[in-house]
Amino acid sequence: MTGDDFDVIVIGGGPVGENAAARTAAGGLRTALVEHERLGGECSYWACMPSKALLRPGHALAAARRVPGVPVGERLDAAAVLKRRDGFTSDWDDSGQVAWAEGAGLTVVRGHGELVGERRVDVGGRVLTASRAVVVCTGSVVRTPPLEGLAEVPHWTSREATSAHEVPSSLVVLGGGVVGVEMAQAWARLGSAVTLVVSGERPLPAFEPFAGELVLEGLRADGVEVVTNARARSVSLVAGGTRLSGDGVDVVGEHLLVATGRRPATEGLGVERFGFTAGEALPVDDTGRVAGLDWLYAAGDVTGRAPLTHQGKYAARAVGTAIVTGAVSPEPWSAAAATADHTAVPQVVFTDPEVAAVGRTAAKAREAGLEVRVVDLDIAVAGSALHADGYRGKARMVVDERTRTLVGVTFAGPDVAELIHAATVAIVGGVTVDRLWHAVPSYPTISEVWLRLLEAYGL
Structure with a gap:
C-alpha cells in the first residue's frame, strides 16, 4: 500500500463516522477518516452536547424548586452556564478528538471528500x-424553509443557538420540533424573552399528542410565548431586530432561530456519479450497504433511516461489522444488521418536562396494521411524589394484541429519560406483557409506573 491506499475510507468524522472507522480499524483494516470541519461532528460542537449543557442548569434549578427545603436562587448565572457549555465543546477545539482517532489507529485526513470513482475519494486533489469499502457518514444539514427575505436576513440555525456567547434580549424560534422546543426553553431560562412559532396546535407533532401538550404547558410556565397554528411567510429586518410575519403570526425578536428540520448532507459528495440525487438520502439495507453497490456503505442521518446520534452510531457499528466480516445478508438482530431502525428507535426530548419514547406511536401502529391496544396513565406513584411536589406526567403503552408484546412506549414528565431504556429492551426483546409482569419495579421509584400500566392492561 502507498500512503493514499487504505482498506476502508470513511467520509465524515462525527460520532457516526468515528464509530464505523473505529470498528473497521479494530478489525485490522487500515482505515482513513476524512473530515472537512471538526472531528467529533455536529453532535459534539453544535447539537447534542452543547444543547444539553445549556438545558441542564435550568432543569436542576426547576427540580430544586419542586422540593421544599432546598435553598435555591432566583435565576441562573448565565455566564457560568455558557462557560460550562464551552467546556463540553472543548471550546470548539477538536485536538482531543484527533488524538483519540490516531490512538485508535485511524489516519485522519483533513478536507472535503468526494466520490470520484469506484472505491476512490478525492480530498482536495489528493x-x-x-480496497474494501467507502463509508459515507456525512450527517445532515439545516433544511431552510421558503420564507421571503430569509436569504438576506441574518438568522440563527441550531449552530448559532447552541454556540452563542450572549443571552439575547429576545428570541423568536420558528419550528416546534425537538430543536425548537429545547432551545426555546434553554434560552428562556437563561433570561431571554422567547416566542415559539409552530404550525400546528402543539409542538412535537411526531410524538403522542399528550407529550406535546405537556411540553407546551412547561414552555408557557417558563414564560415562553407560544404561537400555534401559524404559517410564517416572510422575514425582514426592523427596528429592534428581526420580524417574522405570516398567517397568524407577526413577531419581532433580537434574533430569529430557524429550526424547521434537517436533510441528508449529500451535496458535493459525487453521489450523482452513481445514480443518486444530491440532497436526498442514500438508500441502504440493514448492513448499511448502498443500493446497487457492493463497495459503498452509509450510516446515520445521511441515510434518512433514524436521524438520531445514538441510532447513527448503532448503524455505524453494524456497517463496521459487516465490512470486517464480509456479511451480506446477516440474520436480523445480528451485530452486522441495524434491525432496530425499523421498530425500536428510542428518543428523548430534553425539555422540562422531558419526553422519552421508543417504538411506534398508537397512530403509527394502527397504520402498520397491528391489532392495537393502548394503555394511558398519569405518572402518579410513590416514586414520583417523592421526586417532586406536584409531579405531573403521563405514560402510554402500545401493545400488539396478536403477540401481546409492546410496540411503543411514551413517557412525558420530569426526569423520565432514564425510564426509556427499559422500554427499549422490552421492545427489542419481544417481551410479552405476561413476562413483563414479572419484572418487578423497585419501590419507591418512578419506574413503578410499569406496574400500574400492566395492572391497567388487566394483569
Whole structure:
C-alpha cells in the first residue's frame, strides 16, 4: 500500500463516522477518516452536547424548586452556564478528538471528500483508494424553509443557538420540533424573552399528542410565548431586530432561530456519479450497504433511516461489522444488521418536562396494521411524589394484541429519560406483557409506573 491506499475510507468524522472507522480499524483494516470541519461532528460542537449543557442548569434549578427545603436562587448565572457549555465543546477545539482517532489507529485526513470513482475519494486533489469499502457518514444539514427575505436576513440555525456567547434580549424560534422546543426553553431560562412559532396546535407533532401538550404547558410556565397554528411567510429586518410575519403570526425578536428540520448532507459528495440525487438520502439495507453497490456503505442521518446520534452510531457499528466480516445478508438482530431502525428507535426530548419514547406511536401502529391496544396513565406513584411536589406526567403503552408484546412506549414528565431504556429492551426483546409482569419495579421509584400500566392492561 502507498500512503493514499487504505482498506476502508470513511467520509465524515462525527460520532457516526468515528464509530464505523473505529470498528473497521479494530478489525485490522487500515482505515482513513476524512473530515472537512471538526472531528467529533455536529453532535459534539453544535447539537447534542452543547444543547444539553445549556438545558441542564435550568432543569436542576426547576427540580430544586419542586422540593421544599432546598435553598435555591432566583435565576441562573448565565455566564457560568455558557462557560460550562464551552467546556463540553472543548471550546470548539477538536485536538482531543484527533488524538483519540490516531490512538485508535485511524489516519485522519483533513478536507472535503468526494466520490470520484469506484472505491476512490478525492480530498482536495489528493485521491484516496479503498480496497474494501467507502463509508459515507456525512450527517445532515439545516433544511431552510421558503420564507421571503430569509436569504438576506441574518438568522440563527441550531449552530448559532447552541454556540452563542450572549443571552439575547429576545428570541423568536420558528419550528416546534425537538430543536425548537429545547432551545426555546434553554434560552428562556437563561433570561431571554422567547416566542415559539409552530404550525400546528402543539409542538412535537411526531410524538403522542399528550407529550406535546405537556411540553407546551412547561414552555408557557417558563414564560415562553407560544404561537400555534401559524404559517410564517416572510422575514425582514426592523427596528429592534428581526420580524417574522405570516398567517397568524407577526413577531419581532433580537434574533430569529430557524429550526424547521434537517436533510441528508449529500451535496458535493459525487453521489450523482452513481445514480443518486444530491440532497436526498442514500438508500441502504440493514448492513448499511448502498443500493446497487457492493463497495459503498452509509450510516446515520445521511441515510434518512433514524436521524438520531445514538441510532447513527448503532448503524455505524453494524456497517463496521459487516465490512470486517464480509456479511451480506446477516440474520436480523445480528451485530452486522441495524434491525432496530425499523421498530425500536428510542428518543428523548430534553425539555422540562422531558419526553422519552421508543417504538411506534398508537397512530403509527394502527397504520402498520397491528391489532392495537393502548394503555394511558398519569405518572402518579410513590416514586414520583417523592421526586417532586406536584409531579405531573403521563405514560402510554402500545401493545400488539396478536403477540401481546409492546410496540411503543411514551413517557412525558420530569426526569423520565432514564425510564426509556427499559422500554427499549422490552421492545427489542419481544417481551410479552405476561413476562413483563414479572419484572418487578423497585419501590419507591418512578419506574413503578410499569406496574400500574400492566395492572391497567388487566394483569
